Amino acid sequence: MRMRRQPVVAGNWKMHKLRREAQEFCQELLANLDEEPQASIILYPSFPLLTDMAAALDDPRVSLGGQDLHPADSGAHTGDVSGPQLIDAGCSWVLCGHSERRADHAESDALVGRKAEAALQHGLTPMICVGETAAQREAGQTFKVLERQLSAVFSQEFGEFTLAYEPVWAIGSGLSATPELAQEVHAFLRQRLAELVDPEQANWVSILYGGSVKPENAAALIAQPDIDGFLIGGASLDPDKFLAIIRLAAAAA
Ligand code: PEP
Numbered sequence: 001m002r003m004r005r006q007p008v009v010a011g012n013w014k015m016h017k018l019r020r021e022a023q024e025f026c027q028e029l030l031a032n033l034d035e036e037p038q039a040s041i042i043l044y045p046s047f048p049l050l051t052d053m054a055a056a057l058d059d060p061r062v063s064l065g066g067q068d069l070h071p072a073d074s075g076a077h078t079g080d081v082s083g084p085q086l087i088d089a090g091c092s093w094v095l096c097g098h099s100e101r102r103a104d105h106a107e108s109d110a111l112v113g114r115k116a117e118a119a120l121q122h123g124l125t126p127m128i129c130v131g132e133t134a135a136q137r138e139a140g141q142t143f144k145v146l147e148r149q150l151s152a153v154f155s156q157e158f159g160e161f162t163l164a165y166e167p168v169w170a171i172g173s174g175l176s177a178t179p180e181l182a183q184e185v186h187a188f189l190r191q192r193l194a195e196l197v198d199p200e201q202a203n204w205v206s207i208l209y210g211g212s213v214k215p216e217n218a219a220a221l222i223a224q225p226d227i228d229g230f231l232i233g234g235a236s237l238d239p240d241k242f243l244a245i246i247r248l249a250a251a252a253a
Pocket of ligand 1: 012166170171172173174210211212213231232233234235
């Protein structure tokens with residue numbers, strides 16, 4: 001029988017929703033979630049929503065995360081947020097290196113590595129995002145790019161983390177990777193994590209797929225042996241779609 005890691009289903013809300021909408025979403029989610037969902041569920045709202053959501057989601061079935069953090073503990077960094085501030089707001093997770101941060105804020109691989117280290121130092125679990133652009137894939141550079149992104153972050157005795165493979169061409173485009181293409185990359189990532197970090201840890205770490213995941217394509221993706229869950233943008237804004245994906249992922253557990 002296939003060894004299964006606990007599925008992880010995460011929603012990245014990006015710069016969407018106002019406080020009232022977030023409140024309504026939380027009520028819907030908790031009212032319709034199974035008592036024991038058989039999946040780890042994480043929501044990444046934007047910073048101003050965090051404290052309200054921490055109160056609304058005072059429930060062990062759902063965790064909260066920040067969409068980014070600064071590597072420093074505090075200081076003169078206007079517009080940034082620190083690990084201790086995220087913890088204080090009720091977070092236990094944080095996204096590091098989402099492709100929109102890499103593109104919009106020129107985040108380098110090395111900076112993503114420093115952010116992941118800071119997260120671990122403060123007791124946040126980093127969800128580290130990697131992925132190639134359409135141009136890089138067309139140029140046959142997918143594995144080279146992923147290798148560069150991984151080796152800037154990971155080293156031996158790295159703490160607890162989750163990895164998300166998010167091909168940039170699949171994010172928000174409606175063009176999800178096929179299950180076979182995603183599986184090929186996930187197997188490569190797991191193999192490289194075994195070499196960079198530790199074989200045992202690589203065996204158990206969750207590697208999520210992200211890029212136009214919807215209820216219609218989630219079952220085929222989660223059926224792949226190295227796809228352990230999802231990082232979801234658009235579909236996570238709708239509680240019905242998010243719940244449907246949670247159920248599909250949990251059914252594969
Ligand atoms: C994302 O932003 O991480 C993402 C995967 O977005 P979408 O699901 O909308 O493609």
